[in-house]
Amino acid sequence: MKEKLNILFVTPESVPFAKTGGLADVAGALPKTLAQNGHNVTVVMPYYASIPAELIKSEEPPFSMNVWMGNQEEWCLVHPKKIRKNLTYYFIDFQKYFFREGLYHNAAMQDYLDNPKRFAFLSQAAMYLCKTKQLKMDIVHAHDWQTSPALAYLKTHHWNCPYLGSAAGVLTIHNIGYQGKYPHESYDYLGFREIDFNEHVFEDFGGINLLKGGIHFADLVNTVSPSYANETLTSTYSHGLDHVLQKKEDQYIGILNGVDYTEWDPENDKLIPQKYTVKNKSGKKTCKRTLQKRFDLYEEGNMPIIGIISRMAEQKGLYLLADTIEAIVKNMRVQFAILGSGDKNLENYFGSLPKKYSGLIGSHIGYNNKLAHGIEAGADFFLMPSLYEPCGLNQIYSLRYGTLPIVRATGGLDDTVQQYDEANGEGTGFKYYDATPRAIYDTIGWAVSTYYDRPEHYQKMQTSAMKKSFSWDESAAKYEQAYQRAREIKAKHDKQ
Ligand code: ADP
Ligand code: GLC
Numbered sequence: 001m002k003e004k005l006n007i008l009f010v011t012p013e014s015v016p017f018a019k020t021g022g023l024a025d026v027a028g029a030l031p032k033t034l035a036q037n038g039h040n041v042t043v044v045m046p047y048y049a050s051i052p053a054e055l056i057k058s059e060e061p062p063f064s065m066n067v068w069m070g071n072q073e074e075w076c077l078v079h080p081k082k083i084r085k086n087l088t089y090y091f092i093d094f095q096k097y098f099f100r101e102g103l104y105h106n107a108a109m110q111d112y113l114d115n116p117k118r119f120a121f122l123s124q125a126a127m128y129l130c131k132t133k134q135l136k137m138d139i140v141h142a143h144d145w146q147t148s149p150a151l152a153y154l155k156t157h158h159w160n161c162p163y164l165g166s167a168a169g170v171l172t173i174h175n176i177g178y179q180g181k182y183p184h185e186s187y188d189y190l191g192f193r194e195i196d197f198n199e200h201v202f203e204d205f206g207g208i209n210l211l212k213g214g215i216h217f218a219d220l221v222n223t224v225s226p227s228y229a230n231e232t233l234t235s236t237y238s239h240g241l242d243h244v245l246q247k248k249e250d251q252y253i254g255i256l257n258g259v260d261y262t263e264w265d266p267e268n269d270k271l272i273p274q275k276y277t278v279k280n281k282s283g284k285k286t287c288k289r290t291l292q293k294r295f296d297l298y299e300e301g302n303m304p305i306i307g308i309i310s311r312m313a314e315q316k317g318l319y320l321l322a323d324t325i326e327a328i329v330k331n332m333r334v335q336f337a338i339l340g341s342g343d344k345n346l347e348n349y350f351g352s353l354p355k356k357y358s359g360l361i362g363s364h365i366g367y368n369n370k371l372a373h374g375i376e377a378g379a380d381f382f383l384m385p386s387l388y389e390p391c392g393l394n395q396i397y398s399l400r401y402g403t404l405p406i407v408r409a410t411g412g413l414d415d416t417v418q419q420y421d422e423a424n425g426e427g428t429g430f431k432y433y434d435a436t437p438r439a440i441y442d443t444i445g446w447a448v449s450t451y452y453d454r455p456e457h458y459q460k461m462q463t464s465a466m467k468k469s470f471s472w473d474e475s476a477a478k479y480e481q482a483y484q485r486a487r488e489i490k491a492k493h494d495k496q
Helices: 022-036 115-133 149-156 184-190 210-217 226-231 242-251 283-294 318-322 325-331 344-356 369-378 394-400 411-416 437-453 455-467 472-495
Strands: 006-010 040-046 063-069 072-084 087-093 139-143 168-173 207-209 220-223 252-254 305-312 335-342 361-365 381-384 404-408 430-432
Touching: 006 022, 006 115, 022 040, 022 072, 022 087, 022 139, 022 472, 040 115, 063 115, 072 115, 087 115, 115 149, 115 184, 115 210, 139 149, 139 472, 149 168, 149 210, 168 210, 168 472, 184 207, 207 210, 210 242, 220 226, 220 242, 220 472, 226 252, 226 411, 242 252, 283 305, 283 335, 283 369, 305 318, 305 344, 305 369, 305 394, 318 344, 318 437, 325 335, 325 344, 325 437, 335 344, 335 369, 344 361, 369 394, 381 394, 381 437, 394 404, 394 411, 394 455, 404 411, 404 437, 404 455, 430 437, 437 455
Parallel strands: 006 040, 006 139, 040 087, 139 168, 168 220, 220 252, 305 335, 305 381, 335 361, 381 404, 404 430
Antiparallel strands: 063 072, 072 087
C-alpha cells in the first residue's frame, strides 16, 4: 500500500474561494484528489475581502495566531474549514494585507507595492500554523513566487516543532513570467537570512527574486507540463532563470495539470443551456444558438464560432491576434465570441470590435464563469495564440466540449492538442509554430476550411477530442511520485 502523507499546500488562490487564473483551478482540484487518495491535506490561503463570509463559515471557531516577520510580530485570525475527509482549509485573516479590491493589484491594474510582504506573510503564517497546531507535515508544497518564501522558512528557520522540520519542500512553477521581483528594502521584514541575499538564492540584479529563492530551497521543482519544463531550460522561455533551473538537474520535472471534469464536462454541466455527450451532440446546437444570441452574433447554425476566454495579458498572444482578427472576419465566414479582462489596451481594442463588426465579433470584457462555460459549449473552435503557455486549461476543457482548439504549439498546448492530419481526419486540433499574426491567420483559415469543406473530418476530430481524458487521477499520481522523490532527495541531503 502507498504511504499516506501529510501535505501542506500553501497557495494564494483556490477555487471555489478566490481565482484569477489556472493556479486556482489546480489548487482546488489537486488537494481534493490527494485527499480522496487517502493523504491528509492542509491548504493554507488568504481570507480575501472578495470571499463571501458564508463560504468559509464552519463549525470550528476561528483562532488568533502570532507570526514573526523578521523582528516584527504580527497577529492574525485563522478560520479553519473542513471540506471533506482528509482535507482542511485554513484561511488567514489579516485585513491589513488581504482586505483589498484585488488579489494582487488594484482596479487600475497597479501591483500592490507591498506584495512581497503580503505573500511572505501568508507563507510564514502557514509555517506558524503547523507550529501552533502541532501539525505533522511530510511535504510542504508551495506555488509560484507568492508562496516560494515558505520553502525558505521551512529550510532555514529553527522550527521549535517536532514535525515541520522533517518535511520535504516541493515548488510548482505555474508561470515563470511572474517571479516576484522587488527592491531589497523589504528584505528585513521578510525575515530571510542575511547570507541568502546572494546571486544563487534571492538576489537578482540588486533586488529580491522570490521565485529564484524558492527554486533554490525546494527539494523538487516542477512545472505544469513536460514541454514547458524543457522550454524553461532555455533562455527564450526562462525569463532569466534557465541557469537556475539547469542547476536543479533531475530535481526539475514537468507534470501536466489535470482538469476537474465534475466542473467541466458538457454531460453534467449545469451552467450550459443544454447538456450533450459524445454519443449525442445535438445539445451543442442549442448551446451555439444561445451563444450567438448572448454575443449578438448572426444566428447562423452553419457559421463557425471561434471562442476565446483569456486573461488579457501579453503572454496570451492577443496583440498578435489584434493585428489579424479584422482581416480574418473580412475574408472568412467566421464569428468570434471573446471573453477576457486585464491589460487595458487589449480590453479597449477587443471591447470596441463588436460595434465595428456587428454580427461577426462579440466580446465581453470582464470575468464571468458562467459565460466561460457557455463559450466552451457553444463555440466550434477555441483559440489560444499564446506566446508561451505553461499548461493552459481552456484548451483541455475545449477538447471535452468538442470545441476544437486552435493553438500555438508551445508548452502545455503542444502536449495536449494532437495535430490534425488532413489525410485521414485524425487529430484533435490545429497547431502552428511561429508566433506571428500571419501564422494565426493561416491556421484559422485551415480550421475554417476544414469545417466547411471536410465536415466528416471536423466531426471525427470532435469525437476524438471529446473522448480524451486529462483527469486529475493521473496527474495526482505523478505528484505522489514527486513527493516521494522529494523526500528521498531530502533524506539523502540530510545524511551528507
Ligand atoms: P492562466 O492561468 O494563465 O490564466 P489557464 O488556461 O491555466 O491560464 O487558466 C485560466 C482559467 O481562468 C480557466 O479556468 C479559464 O476559464 C478562466 N478564465 C480566464 N479568464 C476568464 C474570464 N474572463 N472569465 C471567466 N473565466 C476566465
Ligand atoms: C498559469 C499558466 C497556465 C497554467 C496555470 C495552472 O497561470 O499561465 O498555463 O495552466 O498556471 O497551472
